[in-house]
Amino acid sequence: MSLLRRSLCLVAVLLAGGVSDLGASSLPETIVVALKPDKNPDAMLAERESLSKSLSKILGREARVIVPLSAAVIIEGLANGSIDLGWLSATDMVHASKSDAAELLLVGEIDGKREYSSLWLCLAEKPYGSIGDLRGKPVAFASRTSTSGHLIPRLDLKKRGLIDKDPEEFFGAGNVWFGTGYMSGVERVLAGEAEAAAVSDYVFEKDKHMSPGQKKRLRILARQGPVPTHVLAVSKRLDPAARQALQAGLLEFAAADPALCNTVFTSPLATANAGEHLRPVVEALAVLPNP
Numbered sequence: 001m002s003l004l005r006r007s008l009c010l011v012a013v014l015l016a017g018g019v020s021d022l023g024a025s026s027l028p029e030t031i032v033v034a035l036k037p038d039k040n041p042d043a044m045l046a047e048r049e050s051l052s053k054s055l056s057k058i059l060g061r062e063a064r065v066i067v068p069l070s071a072a073v074i075i076e077g078l079a080n081g082s083i084d085l086g087w088l089s090a091t092d093m094v095h096a097s098k099s100d101a102a103e104l105l106l107v108g109e110i111d112g113k114r115e116y117s118s119l120w121l122c123l124a125e126k127p128y129g130s131i132g133d134l135r136g137k138p139v140a141f142a143s144r145t146s147t148s149g150h151l152i153p154r155l156d157l158k159k160r161g162l163i164d165k166d167p168e169e170f171f172g173a174g175n176v177w178f179g180t181g182y183m184s185g186v187e188r189v190l191a192g193e194a195e196a197a198a199v200s201d202y203v204f205e206k207d208k209h210m211s212p213g214q215k216k217r218l219r220i221l222a223r224q225g226p227v228p229t230h231v232l233a234v235s236k237r238l239d240p241a242a243r244q245a246l247q248a249g250l251l252e253f254a255a256a257d258p259a260l261c262n263t264v265f266t267s268p269l270a271t272a273n274a275g276e277h278l279r280p281v282v283e284a285l286a287v288l289p290n291p
Helices: 003-017 041-059 071-080 090-098 147-159 182-190 201-205 212-216 240-256 258-265 274-287
Strands: 030-034 062-066 085-088 102-108 115-123 139-141 176-178 196-200 218-228 231-235
Touching: 030 041, 030 071, 041 062, 041 240, 041 258, 071 085, 071 090, 071 102, 071 231, 085 090, 090 102, 090 147, 090 231, 090 274, 102 240, 102 274, 115 147, 115 182, 115 201, 139 147, 139 182, 147 196, 147 218, 147 274, 182 196, 182 201, 182 218, 196 201, 201 218, 212 218, 218 274, 231 240, 240 258
Parallel strands: 030 062, 030 085, 139 176, 139 196
Antiparallel strands: 085 231, 102 231, 115 196, 115 218
């Protein structure tokens, strides 16, 4: 057998064996994956179990999926090595990169695009015609570190000349609330505790976050963007071989089970240049620091 044929056979064997043969010795015995709490808790429980089983099979070791209370907890876990992979907003990723906690591994692609829109949602029966009608009204942001649920709508408020830096300049003192995920803000609007909530467009326009009954009660008040898609961050505590193995494993998972990948991550996964993907957030943070 020629050297070329032997090399091709070796590659075929490695690919057939899965990621467990590619950098397996570099991977921890248990891979901890952290997701943001941006969906219905019951739905996320089912997703966690399915993702854990699928990744464990592909990676050849236990994959434990957790849902911390906030992105800050995920970034801290990436920094100290207690979390290996984290599903983060682009803003979270910039903060994780600046603190040297993690690097961008993969990005989401929604309908083939690596950007989407931010929305302000209000109750369907409200008379508001634009975001300008909410002066002095209580509103809900998805979280302090959400790109579509805080940073981009906050930047839009500044571009409109409604604020300098702080949303309370327009909405009023005590009228700005920060949640723990998209649905926390939406639920506040549905309960009549906020007049509008800032979320990602897919929260309202897709079928993975809200029930039909919840959607029926809401409408889009304003749209702003673009927003870079969410990312999978990998802890810099892991060596390059382990990071490469995890990237290969996640891409294999996305190809093998696209339905589950779309359910958990809202989109397919793809490689991307970190600087290019995160540039809109870096530029926004230069104008509006410390969200």
